[in-house]
Amino acid sequence: MERTTLDLWVGIFIAAGIGAILVLALKVGNMSSLDGSNSYQVYAYFDNIGGLKPRAPIKSAGVVVGRVARIEFDAKQYRAKVTFDLDRKYQFSKDSTASILTSGLLGEQYVGLETGAEDDMLKAGDTIQFTQSAVVLEKLIGQLMFNKAGSGNHK
Secondary structure, three states: OOHHHHHHHOOOHHHHHHHHHHHHHHHOOOOOOOOHHHHEEEEEEEEEOOOOOOOOOEEEEEEEEEEEEEEEEEEOOOEEEEEEEEEEOOOOOOEEEEEEEOOOOOEEEEEEEEEEOOOEOOOOEEEEEEEEEOOOOHHHHHHHHHHHHHHOOOO
């Protein structure tokens, strides 16, 4: 009888540990708020999204105001269609600008959202018209090298 009680307590302890690890993993992954009732979806099209990934943060003035929900390729426009889940407590004007930015020099990419001056606000299903694509470091280096080679002294 003593051995059975010990086994039961060990089992309870292990189950509690696994539960704690699961909760911690969801908190770290920011997946704890999966309900769509507190957010609304808007869309934006970009020529180049660089290394942007789903669940990347959307920030305005440095504050996380949403997450990237989905990234798709639009075969009609030949552009990337990015779906944003924005928190309902944050409202942005229809002439807001979405830019793909990088944290630090080689950090993760996120979407920067800057509000405009218009009085009308974005609603669920709207598309952000003004976007700025990601700056691709390899492209910049290639342009710099090409310009340096082209501006060499020719005699």
